[in-house]
Amino acid sequence: MSKSLSHVFLPVFGGTAFVLAAAVAFANRNYGQSQIETLETRIEQVEANAAAARENAQAEANRAAELELKVEEIQAAAAERVASGANLTAPAPSHDGIYGLGRPALEEEVAAWDVDVLPDGRGLPAGSGDVWTGEEVFADRCASCHGEFAEGVDNWPVLAGGFDTLADEDPVKTVGSYWPHLSTAWDYISRSMPFGEAGTLTADETYAIVAYILYSNDLVDDDFELNNENFADFEMYNMDGFVVDVRPETEYTEWRKEPCMENCKAEATVTMRSVFLVETPPEGGSNSVMNDANPDELPVFTADGPSFIPTAAPKPEEEAAATPAVQEAAEVDETAELVSAGEKVFKKCKACHQVGEGAKHSTGPTLNGVIGANAGSVEGFKYSNAMKDAAEAGLIWTAEEMAAFLAKPKEYMKGTRMSFAGLKKPDDIEAVIVYLKSFGN
Amino acid sequence: MDDAFKPSRRAFLKGSAAVAAGSVAGAAAADTPDPLITELQDWASYTGAGVDETPYGMPISFESHVVRRNVEWLTASPISSINFTPIHALDGTITPQGCAFERHHSGAIELRKEDYRLMINGLVDRPLVFTYDDIERFPRENHVYFCECAANTGMEWAGAQLNGVQFTHGMIHNMEYTGVPLRTLLQEAGADISPDKWVYVEGADASSNGRSIPMEKALDDVLVAFKANGEALRMEHGYPVRLVVPGWEGNMWVKWLRRIEVVDMAVESREETSKYTDVYADGTAQKWTWVMDAKSVITSPSPQMPIKHGPGPLVISGLAWSGHGQITRVDVSKDGGITWETARLGKQGDSKALTRFYLDTNWDGAPMLLQARAIDETGYVQPTKDQLREKRGENSVYHNNCIQTWYVSAEGIAENVEVS
Numbered sequence: 001m002s003k004s005l006s007h008v009f010l011p012v013f014g015g016t017a018f019v020l021a022a023a024v025a026f027a028n029r030n031y032g033q034s035q036i037e038t039l040e041t042r043i044e045q046v047e048a049n050a051a052a053a054r055e056n057a058q059a060e061a062n063r064a065a066e067l068e069l070k071v072e073e074i075q076a077a078a079a080e081r082v083a084s085g086a087n088l089t090a091p092a093p094s095h096d097g098i099y100g101l102g103r104p105a106l107e108e109e110v111a112a113w114d115v116d117v118l119p120d121g122r123g124l125p126a127g128s129g130d131v132w133t134g135e136e137v138f139a140d141r142c143a144s145c146h147g148e149f150a151e152g153v154d155n156w157p158v159l160a161g162g163f164d165t166l167a168d169e170d171p172v173k174t175v176g177s178y179w180p181h182l183s184t185a186w187d188y189i190s191r192s193m194p195f196g197e198a199g200t201l202t203a204d205e206t207y208a209i210v211a212y213i214l215y216s217n218d219l220v221d222d223d224f225e226l227n228n229e230n231f232a233d234f235e236m237y238n239m240d241g242f243v244v245d246v247r248p249e250t251e252y253t254e255w256r257k258e259p260c261m262e263n264c265k266a267e268a269t270v271t272m273r274s275v276f277l278v279e280t281p282p283e284g285g286s287n288s289v290m291n292d293a294n295p296d297e298l299p300v301f302t303a304d305g306p307s308f309i310p311t312a313a314p315k316p317e318e319e320a321a322a323t324p325a326v327q328e329a330a331e332v333d334e335t336a337e338l339v340s341a342g343e344k345v346f347k348k349c350k351a352c353h354q355v356g357e358g359a360k361h362s363t364g365p366t367l368n369g370v371i372g373a374n375a376g377s378v379e380g381f382k383y384s385n386a387m388k389d390a391a392e393a394g395l396i397w398t399a400e401e402m403a404a405f406l407a408k409p410k411e412y413m414k415g416t417r418m419s420f421a422g423l424k425k426p427d428d429i430e431a432v433i434v435y436l437k438s439f440g441n
Numbered sequence: 442m443d444d445a446f447k448p449s450r451r452a453f454l455k456g457s458a459a460v461a462a463g464s465v466a467g468a469a470a471a472d473t474p475d476p477l478i479t480e481l482q483d484w485a486s487y488t489g490a491g492v493d494e495t496p497y498g499m500p501i502s503f504e505s506h507v508v509r510r511n512v513e514w515l516t517a518s519p520i521s522s523i524n525f526t527p528i529h530a531l532d533g534t535i536t537p538q539g540c541a542f543e544r545h546h547s548g549a550i551e552l553r554k555e556d557y558r559l560m561i562n563g564l565v566d567r568p569l570v571f572t573y574d575d576i577e578r579f580p581r582e583n584h585v586y587f588c589e590c591a592a593n594t595g596m597e598w599a600g601a602q603l604n605g606v607q608f609t610h611g612m613i614h615n616m617e618y619t620g621v622p623l624r625t626l627l628q629e630a631g632a633d634i635s636p637d638k639w640v641y642v643e644g645a646d647a648s649s650n651g652r653s654i655p656m657e658k659a660l661d662d663v664l665v666a667f668k669a670n671g672e673a674l675r676m677e678h679g680y681p682v683r684l685v686v687p688g689w690e691g692n693m694w695v696k697w698l699r700r701i702e703v704v705d706m707a708v709e710s711r712e713e714t715s716k717y718t719d720v721y722a723d724g725t726a727q728k729w730t731w732v733m734d735a736k737s738v739i740t741s742p743s744p745q746m747p748i749k750h751g752p753g754p755l756v757i758s759g760l761a762w763s764g765h766g767q768i769t770r771v772d773v774s775k776d777g778g779i780t781w782e783t784a785r786l787g788k789q790g791d792s793k794a795l796t797r798f799y800l801d802t803n804w805d806g807a808p809m810l811l812q813a814r815a816i817d818e819t820g821y822v823q824p825t826k827d828q829l830r831e832k833r834g835e836n837s838v839y840h841n842n843c844i845q846t847w848y849v850s851a852e853g854i855a856e857n858v859e860v861s
Contacts, residue, residue: 092580092622098629101575105560105568113560113700116641116651119709145517155517167724171836173715178726181709188711191649195521195547198647238726242718245730250832256820259772261781267861268777268810270848274604274744274857278512288512291604295858298848299808301776306808309851348514 117187121232124186128227129208131215137205138212141194150175150216154352154362160216163237176217180242182234185210268301279424287421289428290344335434342435345428352420355439364418370397371437386415402436403429499539507531509540512608515596520548521648523590525611528738528760529745534615534787534795535585538675541614544590544691546648546712549677552697557681559665563702564638566631573681576667579621579629584664584687585794587762589613589733591690591717591839597826598835601846601857606743609845609857613762615795618685620666623659623701632703634660641708642684645699652693653707654686658731662687662793665698688764688793689731690839692717722834735823736842737761737771737798737815748853752806757784761796763817768796770816775802777810777846777860778825784813792818809849810860826859 117123139148145156152158162172171178175185190206192198201209211226219237226234273295276288299306346355352363359366365381376383376391383391390413395401405412406429408422423429500507511524526542543549554573562568590612596602603609627634640659643651654663664685667674674680679696686693692712707713707729719727739759742748748755761768772781787797798813815823826843848858 092582092625098631099579101578101629102561102569102571105562105570109560109570110562110568113643114562114702116643116702116708116710118704118706120706166720166726167722169836171720171724173720175715179714181714184709184711184714187708188715192547192647192711195518196647198547198649241724242714242726242728245727245732247727247730247732247734251734251824252819252821255822255824255828257822258820259781259814259816259822261772262779264779264781265861266779268779269861270777270810270858271861272600272859273848274601276602277604278608278744288514288603293856298858301779301810301860303776303779305776309807312850312852350514 115187115191117183117190119181119183121183121228124183124228124231125203126228127203127207128225129204129206129211130225131208131211131220131222133205134208134210134212134215137201137209141197141201142209145195150213153360154354159213163217166238166241174217175213176219176237178238178241180236180239182210182214182231182236185213186231263303266302270295270298273298287348287424289425290347292344338431338434339438341427342431342433342438345423345432346435348423349420349432352418355436367436368439371399371402371433373397375401384415384417386413387417399433402433406432504530507540509542509611510607512603521546523592523612525607526614527607528611528613528740529606529743531740532758532797534760534797535670536614536616536795538616538669538672538678541616541675541678542590542612543677544612545646545677545696546650547646550646550697551676552645552680554681559682559698559701561626561630561632561701561703563641563704564633565627565703567629569630571626573667576621576665576682579625581619581621582664583617583619584662584685585615585617585791586685586687587613587615587733587793587795588685588691588694589736589762589764591692591730591733594736594841594843594845595838597843597845597857598830598837598841601859604744604857606738606740606845607745610738610740610760612691613760613795615762616669617671618664618666619668619671620664620685623663623665623684624661626665626701627659627703630703637705639704639707641700641702641704641710642693642695642698643700643702644679644695645697650692650695650712651708651710652695652713653704653710654693658686658689686731688733688766690717690733693731717839719833719837719839721832721837727837730840733762733764734840734842735761735763735765735768735815735817735821737768737813737823738845739773739811739813739847742811742849742853742855743847744855744857747855748804748849751853752804755802755804757800757802757811759784759798759813761786761798761813761815762794763815763819763821764793765821766792766818768815769818771796771798772814772816773798773800774812774814775809778812778844781814806851808851809847810858811847811849811855812844814844 115123138146138150142150145153146159147153147156150159151161158172159175162174162177165172165177179185186206189209190199190201190203193201207226207228211220211224214220214226214234215222215224217237273293274291277291278288297310299308299310301307346353349364349367353365353367354360354362355367359368361378361381365378365383370378373396374391375395375397376387397405403426406423409416409418409420410422423432507527507530509524509526511519511522513519516522523544524542526536527540528536531537531540557573559571559576560568561571593612594609597609623640627640632638632640634656636656638656639653640656641651641653643649664687665682666685667682669675669678674683679694679698682698684693684695684698713728717730719730721727737759739757740746741756741758757773759771759773761771768786771784771786773784774781782800782802784798784800787799813823823842823844826841829841829843846858846860847855849855
């Protein structure tokens, strides 16, 4: 098949490439012409001043023209190369019959690897499990990441809830609210979970866990048992929520047309500036800082260009020097401002820490009331030895200690488990401390 | 008019800075001789590294900032995460393997060629097992293709987010692959290749990433690849064997490929239901959105590549690609989409591969709103963010191929912005 295709396409492509090459060569000649014209105008101007300059310029123009000819030559040759074969290799030859490579797969081998489950339930092994057993296995093997009730810990996936949120601003896509087939849950859990110990669940355990996940989604009662017989009958909440790629009808039909080149709109205004300014220090790592820069500070563009040229942003030193004047602002406002600035900074901590009502330990301890408290003292969290030692030595999280810790956690406390590079800006540190202070106990 | 032809010397000099800068550029005179030239330098006197020092070379230390980076807070764990190609610092089209982005669902695994097995089963006459050596005995082809994660630019749906083209557009790489057409293996096993059949492909790692590919595509241009850019695949890209699915979302390019199963329906695995489906504003989800539509972005200037040289000649450079075939044209705007100029393509783009474009321009030093817009061989024109949002809303996560805008200040600093 590929062979016959190449017969059809190669001459056509060759032809196109030739026309293209000719067009490029022609365009180049024109370009060269206009460049020479510019050069000549310039020569005339220089002439008025000095004859010596004229000679130099002439020599320059000659060299430029020579180079241009050479480049034209090289480009034409390159175009020819492309025309003589667009593919890096000719297509692999089609072959009559087989190569006789590989060996027959044994039944046991196919059974070991071919474990995927199809939407209609084909592929499921015999077995069963109920909600109660599922709850136990889930608590044991899954809850540390996905939460006791499959509600998700931290950044780890949420497996339950989120019903009827798919059209909301922040849809919550879970096994219950989103997944169209139950087979997907069985298939994925049996092959890929628990994370770090994939493939260790028995079939019965998997049935039980899937039953429990359905239960945490309020899709079955607590006496529900799932097995290979009743599996295919189970209908998921969002089973009709999927359609096949509509882009060909809704988008391609509209967007396959010659675009506007000039005066395409009256003006262009900046409506939003980037939220995260990502730092890319040479040594690697990618912290980011929130950017609250205001789009109003930027010019509006029209066909005549920008409406104004903003003055350069003050350099950091100047900024620091300029702050005292601002400090007269009402103090209450300032605290409120710091708290809200701190809230933004805290986004960097959120991957590991929770704070506020209902906060739970995740990778890091909860941070309610941490300012002024003894270090390493939140119950139920397994601190590093370094933190325990510091606690025993009587470390108290005063604003100063905290600031030093947050600037460079690993330097401040060798061996801490907090793998966080640190906050670079003193302002950020101050803000996040004020923010943390705003959470009593 | 006459005056215009006989400019005063002053006016001429002034004008030349803006208009004829092409011929005066970089001509800032030196006051004192440059010691780098006039003094004997160490490297011109002492000897350098011997040929036995670096059996496999890394980029010189001065380039050590040109690396993949990840954004820690994006995911719960770096083991199930993504990093980004430093496209801002690269030129040409080929991505070196060592800095080509990685996406794993359960970490990159080490799998020896000796331990590698590829099974082909399902609706086939002869279920087979191949060793790595077997794969290398089939006729092979070389092709350059881009691989783009469906979530590339996914952070930007809700507004301008990450300030760097590496982070907004770096889930992409472009390599020259050596591999065996999938159709050859299907033929070898005597597969049922009727058009309503599917090929389910699966990896050997713990994530067991598996995807269903319709038969038509499987027979078309899919490769079972074992080399990239001339050398073995890197561990993080699926050593020793990965699937290459040209023009389609990166998740389908299954790494550590261990099994090919011919089935009579899509498996609807987790990666094609829970993930890699696109929720539209009304809450319905799009599935099987495989193709990566035409897209382009300016890589320099960009937030990580400010203009440092001031007004005068400026090379605006970027990348364009389309999962539908060749890129035929790229337009660039400096005023946020009011006026467009057609850029020069570094090379008439390969099909489903990155194409480099350049706009060689003369910067007057005024702020710019830079945009690029790709057009592919089907005539499809890369849409604006507003056009996309109008069709899909802001929650589809994947397939954001919108026109990107960089605001460039008079100081040459670029920032990720959105425009009206």
